[in-house]
Amino acid sequence: MTRTGRRPGRRRAGAALALGCLLALVSAACTGGSGGAHGPQDDQAAAEEGPIVVASGLDVTGSGSVRQQLIEEWNRRHAGSKAQQAKLVELPGGADQQRSQLLGALQSGSARYDVVNLDITWIPEFAEAGLIRPLPVDESGPAADDDRDFIRQVHATTVWKGRSYARPFNTDVGLLYYRPDLLTKADIDVDKQPNAHWTWDQLYSSVKTLGLNPVRRDEPAGWTTQLKQYEGLTVNTVEAFADAGVELTDSEGTYSSDAEELKKGLDALLDRVGRGRVQPAALTSDETASLTDFAEGRAVFLRHWPYAYGALGGLMEPGAYSVNRLPGKAVLGGQNLAVTADSPRAESARALITFLTSRESERCLLDAGFAATRASAYGSSTERCWPRVAAALRPAGDAPKAAAPGEGAPKGQGAEARAAYIRTLGAALTEAVQRPRTPYYGAFTQVLQSHVHALLAAERPDTAEAAGALDKALRDVFAGR
Incomplete structure (x- = not known):
């Protein structure tokens, strides 16, 4: 011992x-x-x-x-x-x-x-x-x-x-905040939602019913999150990967994925934050910016942390927001x-x-x-x-x-x-999941953020090409090179 x-x-x-x-x-x-x-x-x-x-x-x-x-x-x-x-x-x-x-x-x-x-x-x-x-x-x-x-x-x-x-x-842990007032105006029933676990398909269906298709940052969107090139982007990416069944490392920090698996994860992320669904400002948003967009009505749904529940009490009327578990996997x-x-x-x-x-x-x-x-x-x-x-x-x-x-x-x-x-x-x-457990986490998160943010910002994103480059970079990172 x-x-x-x-x-x-x-x-x-x-x-x-x-x-x-x-x-x-x-x-x-x-x-x-x-x-x-x-x-x-x-x-x-x-x-x-x-x-x-x-x-x-x-x-x-x-x-x-x-x-x-x-x-x-x-x-x-x-x-x-x-x-x-x-x-x-x-x-x-x-x-x-x-x-x-x-x-x-x-x-x-x-x-x-x-x-x-x-x-x-x-x-x-x-x-x-x-x-x-x-x-x-x-x-x-x-x-x-x-x-x-x-x-x-x-x-x-x-x-x-x-x-x-x-x-x-x-x-x-990641949570899903939503605007029951805006959903009710669109005749979307939210009475049962506090006792149910939302799915991404349900969220996408609600966004479609709302008929929101934002092009500019000031236009309302179905949902928003944190996609700026910082740790928030890593969290969102790992959550999408986990939903797609992609695990980057084993419990000892050894890389366990490949280009094919990474493509699955990147496709899931792109589907989740595709144009017409997510607030355009999300690409440069951190916790503060995404919370502001939600509170000011520029998003109906929001992925955020637990402290947002208390913060929203000072920004919105009590009946204007609610919270549920995040659809799919949530990161600790x-x-x-x-x-x-x-x-x-x-x-x-x-x-x-x-x-x-x-x-x-x-x-x-x-x-x-x-x-x-x-x-x-x-x-x-x-x-x-x-x-x-x-x-x-x-x-x-x-x-x-x-x-x-x-x-x-x-x-x-x-x-x-x-x-x-x-x-x-x-x-x-x-039911939350962890980010990769590795002594090289600092290098890992910087590499992941760089590759993923470039993919999200691309006019015509190519997930196969991005997955190949990311796979090579991650092999070096998790080997300590």
Whole structure:
């Protein structure tokens, strides 16, 4: 059994550092920073001093920073110990920039992070490079029973080569938002839809009935999504591939597709986002732009993440939007908390992670607009959010409110609609699929985005030619070339 107290993967440190210098895109990342060799006395002193430093991306829910509030709750519970105090460091920029900053900081020792909040796609890369510690193996007992409360598909994102390197913090999954007001005007019956799983054929049929055929960006369309050349395009592509039965890698990150399979996936994607169905602006849209197009009536259907449910409460009237599971396969998103390999406060860091991913904390995350990682959060009898955290949060949608909403707070849809949304979200998470699991994910997603975006932008797209070129590029990527 791997001993969690030692620093794993040090034999790979030289190669990892060289790779990180190429990837980090941050000038300070490979200079060695202020880090250096640490002796036992230095590590002991750092552990006694604290604080436990948590590095994370920005909170996108607009909920009053639930992550910060959870850190403050931990600090209140450990007010008598300076060494047990925790500090949240929020990294600026998008996911790619955050990944580069974390890689550079951990490989060079320029920042002393104890806990890192990693996108689920980064776990294999950081584990393979020896930058995060595997968790202790608990075969039985209360800790193991507690771990089983995590949704199975979500917990699987923490595992690499048979070991778990993190605990699920907040998760994500693609959902289908729609405009019942616009569908009703077209005599499309939507009463049964909240209890049914939409299919793509049903969505296409509704779009045809609506008679929408947009040519310009300001014209209404059947649906919209995120097809800009960034991670949103990768997610949409993987969802289309999964619906077509195309798997790019096995569980160990080995490429398992070919040009013929890729053509099937690209054809499915082109059919899904074909002209006349999708909003023309989708080709340059990210989460914010697609949400705006939907809220302002330029799309009847929208593929988006769970936090959009709360965001729409501040943009639309309660009866003007609803949500369902995404037709076909939906991709998992989210972040996992891991202890860094060089942290001198590993035991305290693990205790903090256990608190941040507890049943009460996960309920706080759900109330704030994130998707919780625990199955119990979606049940009828669950633990409540920590009272002082709940009181500090700005209401997300119509989440339970411990304090009066301030000016500009979302209107929300009421308790019954929110309960239906939570059931929908929980069901979607249990059937979601992962993006490829590979230490080379950063290179993979850039290659996929480049090839797919060029295909979508082409006047006469040739999926056979595109599939051949993509196949060759992916073989190199997944081989680490």
